[in-house]
Amino acid sequence: MPEDLADVYRNTYPALVRFLYRKVWDQGRAEDLAQEAFARALVHRPENARGWLFVVAANMARDEARRAAREKRHLTLLKSEPDAVHSAPEDEIDADTQRTRVRTALDQLTPRDREALLLWDAGMSYDEIAAQTGLARGAIGTTLARARRRLVEAYDAGQEGGQDVARG
């Protein structure tokens, strides 16, 4: 069994990190959580390891988000002095802006649409997405169509807003 899991690990780890990254928005944490999910899989030896991993990862990401929110509250109280202004290279700022814009756009999707889209992007099949989200398999195409449309619209709206601000 561990051998099978080793295969799943090799094939799924990057996708799981990507999936988690779009939830916790921190590469290090996403990697941590992905590895922890696999560590748990080693203990539990689930039948369908791939599906199980994504369920566990989604749960951990949710807990992580709650914890991060708590920590942020606490740390905000601690930080009475503003951070020093760091100068970042142009492209880094650009990448940052892009990421923020995508994140904002994703936030505007319904949780179910977002989940389906992120699972699809992590390489899951319609059957797997249906099993994970509880949606009927026949509804996945429609869900993804809606999610994609909303994502693109929200992203474009964010871009226009940004340009308006820049111009104004």
Place this chain on the structure above:
Amino acid sequence: MSHVDEGTLHAYLDGELPSGDRATLEAHVAQCATCRAALADERALRDRASAVLGRARPLERPTPPFEQIRRTPARRPWHVRMPLAWAASIVLALGVGYLLRSPTREVAALHQQEPPAVEPTVVATNQTRAAPPAEQKTAPLPQERTRRRAAAPADEQSRTSDKTTPPADVVAAVPAVEPRNAPAAPVAAGRVNDSLQRERLQASRLEGVVVRGAAAPARSERDMAIDGAPVQPSNPKTWPLIDRRLATSVLGEEPVAVPGLAVRSFRRGPGNDGTIVVEQTLDSVTVIQIFQRPARTSLNNSAERGRADHFGRFVGGLRVEIAGPVSTDSLNRLLDQVKPLH
């Protein structure tokens, strides 16, 4: 065939349409200009959505070897995991002096002196304790001053952080920032009358949370202070090894520990407040420390006790805190399991 809906088009584009449906769709699209245009639109949308998502990808880093996963759940260093945590950690480390010190001497001293440059007042649990005898002597303290001291901490802390090197062995922290004049008793408020409320606030004081690495890194002893005396908990000179019998006699009751974990050692603190630490091994490289001392508090009110238990716990007559190089959540879970040794 009527026009193809967008869900079916997306399923087709995603290669998820069953083969029969696929053939039907292709036949229809070949002769329906509307659906052909719709398919082109949906294809463009699908590509666009992928491109948008692609702008928020993590860096492609090599997959760590599976063997690494098998050994331990991966944990990256605290400073990588929580970039902001170090600041809180410093504050917490400074709070250690408060945590384990004797209530008697220290409180009196505090009232007589201006706060030192590095005063660990902020990040804390709000522990309620009975006013110790020494405090009673200086007790009629102007309330104004109490307030001022309580209001200052956020500022003091950040200055402190700037001046202090992050202790190497501070691992993680969830600071609870509860200035003593903040609504320390929100549940009770409104139910208790004002004077009782004030009395409770005066009786409560802030207490630092112990959050340290458990291993014993060689480092300067000045990074930590307990009872004003600089110490390093795992330093054999200042925290000598003792046996269990002595630990029991220092505490006045059985020491507490996490059941099921091997006890590596008992150590006695340098102060005279009866503090000991029980060191337990989580695995071959991870040691957690269970700090404990006689609580010497009279927490009769269960609500107060519940709040005071937030980061440390009272187990029997002991005040217990936990430290170790694992996540704060894990520490809290371990702390929950602590029981007297039998």
